[in-house]
Amino acid sequence: MAVTTCQARLVQLAPRLGAVAANLHRHLEAAERAASEGVELVVFPELSLTGYFLRDLVPEVALRLDSAHFAELLDLSRKIHLVFGFVEESDAFELHCSAAYLAEGELKHLHRKLYLPTYGMFDEARYFSAGSCLQSFPTPWGPAGLVICEDLWHPSVPYVLSRQGMDLLIGIAASPFRGVEPGGPDIGQSYELMLGAYAELFQCHVLFCNRVGCEDGISFWGGSRAISPLEGEIAVAPVFDETHLDVVLERSHLRRARFATPLLADERPELLRRALEKMSHE
Amino acid sequence: MSELDIDCPLVARVLEEFLRVELGRFGFSRGVVGLSGGVDSTVSTFLAARALGAENVTAVLMPYSGSSPASEADAMAVVEELGINYLQIEITPQIDAYFERFPDANRLRRANKMARERMTILYDQSAALGALVIGTSNKTEALLGYTTLWGDMACAVNPLGDLYKTQLRQLAGHLGVPRQIIEKPPSADLWPGQTDEGELGFTYEDVDQVLYRLVDLRLRPEEMVAEGFPEEFVRRVWDMVRQSQYKRRLPLVAKLSRRSLDRDFRYPRDWEA
Numbered sequence: 001m002a003v004t005t006c007q008a009r010l011v012q013l014a015p016r017l018g019a020v021a022a023n024l025h026r027h028l029e030a031a032e033r034a035a036s037e038g039v040e041l042v043v044f045p046e047l048s049l050t051g052y053f054l055r056d057l058v059p060e061v062a063l064r065l066d067s068a069h070f071a072e073l074l075d076l077s078r079k080i081h082l083v084f085g086f087v088e089e090s091d092a093f094e095l096h097c098s099a100a101y102l103a104e105g106e107l108k109h110l111h112r113k114l115y116l117p118t119y120g121m122f123d124e125a126r127y128f129s130a131g132s133c134l135q136s137f138p139t140p141w142g143p144a145g146l147v148i149c150e151d152l153w154h155p156s157v158p159y160v161l162s163r164q165g166m167d168l169l170i171g172i173a174a175s176p177f178r179g180v181e182p183g184g185p186d187i188g189q190s191y192e193l194m195l196g197a198y199a200e201l202f203q204c205h206v207l208f209c210n211r212v213g214c215e216d217g218i219s220f221w222g223g224s225r226a227i228s229p230l231e232g233e234i235a236v237a238p239v240f241d242e243t244h245l246d247v248v249l250e251r252s253h254l255r256r257a258r259f260a261t262p263l264l265a266d267e268r269p270e271l272l273r274r275a276l277e278k279m280s281h282e
Numbered sequence: 283m284s285e286l287d288i289d290c291p292l293v294a295r296v297l298e299e300f301l302r303v304e305l306g307r308f309g310f311s312r313g314v315v316g317l318s319g320g321v322d323s324t325v326s327t328f329l330a331a332r333a334l335g336a337e338n339v340t341a342v343l344m345p346y347s348g349s350s351p352a353s354e355a356d357a358m359a360v361v362e363e364l365g366i367n368y369l370q371i372e373i374t375p376q377i378d379a380y381f382e383r384f385p386d387a388n389r390l391r392r393a394n395k396m397a398r399e400r401m402t403i404l405y406d407q408s409a410a411l412g413a414l415v416i417g418t419s420n421k422t423e424a425l426l427g428y429t430t431l432w433g434d435m436a437c438a439v440n441p442l443g444d445l446y447k448t449q450l451r452q453l454a455g456h457l458g459v460p461r462q463i464i465e466k467p468p469s470a471d472l473w474p475g476q477t478d479e480g481e482l483g484f485t486y487e488d489v490d491q492v493l494y495r496l497v498d499l500r501l502r503p504e505e506m507v508a509e510g511f512p513e514e515f516v517r518r519v520w521d522m523v524r525q526s527q528y529k530r531r532l533p534l535v536a537k538l539s540r541r542s543l544d545r546d547f548r549y550p551r552d553w554e555a
Binding site for chain 1: 285287288289292293295296299300303304439449547548549550551552553
């Protein structure tokens with residue numbers, strides 16, 4: 001039986017590029033403080049341990065899951081559930097842009113970024129290997145999906161997670177600011193639209209934690225937010241500020257949203273399966 | 283409403299943090315700006331004063347004997363309004379001494395020499411003041427190549443490099459730049475009556491519309507002509523962009539080793555591991 005409320009905190013921080021020890025220290029401090037303030041789940045942005053525009057620093061800041069830095073975070077996860085982003089060095093010496101979900105001193109889930117943007121200002125596939133596994137996982141608040149930034153731009157990702165079971169979608173991001181037309185960051189409006197649609201269509205809570213700060217002239221816009229399937233946006237952090245956002249997710253919202261409009265219950269995945277099978281034979 | 287309208291408070295916010303963070307990353311809290319009294323250098327100076335505090339900004343005025351006294355008055359008005367430090371360094375003696383040997387040098391050579399003279403002064407003051415050089419080149423002139431290589435483009439950080447001239451004017455209004463600076467005809471101030479638009483043969487309003495479509499919207503010249511833009515103008519602008527590409531890149535290096543700088547050796551500039 002899932003717990004009825006989740007006290008979550010999104011930590012909208014500006015990691016220092018390439019400075020893993022300093023960033024780790026800030027994670028430990030922020031998570032420790034969150035735990036002491038009654039927060040149950042603390043979420044940090046994409047590549048929160050390393051910063052984003054790493055280029056050739058990628059192999060230098062990579063962590064193995066059995067590293068000492070990782071052990072410190074695992075230890076802290078006895079007090080609080082913890083989501084953060086890092087460069088992962090696999091046993092095969094592949095480098096991934098990964099997100100970890102730690103709790104009770106264990107790695108409960110590891111997500112390797114599936115979609116590596118390599119267009120415009122992005123160059124991720126040059127430095128990282130793409131993940132190949134997409135799986136929701138259990139938490140005390142029901143099954144959760146954990147994805148990274150560009151993964152959110154592919155609706156098949158939340159769709160698959162939703163079919164596996166998803167009461168909470170956690171998206172962590174290092175989304176660069178661009179678009180200066182009046183009305184706030186252009187890119188922020190796209191995320192607002194997309195995340196709102198996911199909460200409504202997949203009838204789940206959405207936690208989105210985006211970083212702030214500036215690297216090599218590129219700013220990150222923040223605007224971390226929490227969305228309820230029943231009430232829409234329930235909390236939004238300011239753009240560009242280093243801050244944190246506290247939210248309480250109410251499980252009753254899922255129940256009411258799903259009873260009022262049984263989209264998940266009515267979903268017919270066999271239609272998709274048949275269409276995909278047909279296309280694969282063509 | 284024009285597609286070149288910008289959200290000025292948002293842009294100012296991003297640019298101020300950019301200056302603070304990028305200077306701070308290299309251990310600097312002070313900036314030095316070459317201030318001509320034109321709108322570009324004035325906007326850079328305003329942003330620097332807001333980001334770093336007036337006491338941490340030094341404007342360097344570097345007039346030549348042919349420069350307009352009105353430009354100097356405008357620059358001094360900026361210095362006084364912001365309460366920043368300033369230095370006035372005439373470049374006439376060294377420029378004239380050099381061209382005594384080359385009396386037939388044309389205006390372009392003289393203009394480039396002055397821009398590079400000013401650059402060397404800014405970099406020397408940068409070392410003297412423990413400050414980084416804050417750039418003043420906008421996106422329009424950088425795309426057109428209407429700049430001096432290693433001259434006015436040289437800087438450590440440039441808050442204006444992704445703003446078209448017409449956008450920069452909006453930002454100037456938002457920042458409270460004196461009206462006469464925003465409204466006077468843009469000029470490199472190299473000889474009496476010189477204006478950018480007179481030299482280029484088109485206005486910034488017109489060329490920004492073209493550049494925005496070619497660069498930001500990735501439209502092809504033929505699509506713009508179909509939209510009603512004069513073909514000759516669009517072609518000319520695109521030619522200027524292509525022909526000045528070298529000014530926007532580092533010098534070419536002949537690759538020999540397995541790991542050449544900036545080609546295979548790709549670290550961020552903000553490298554501080």
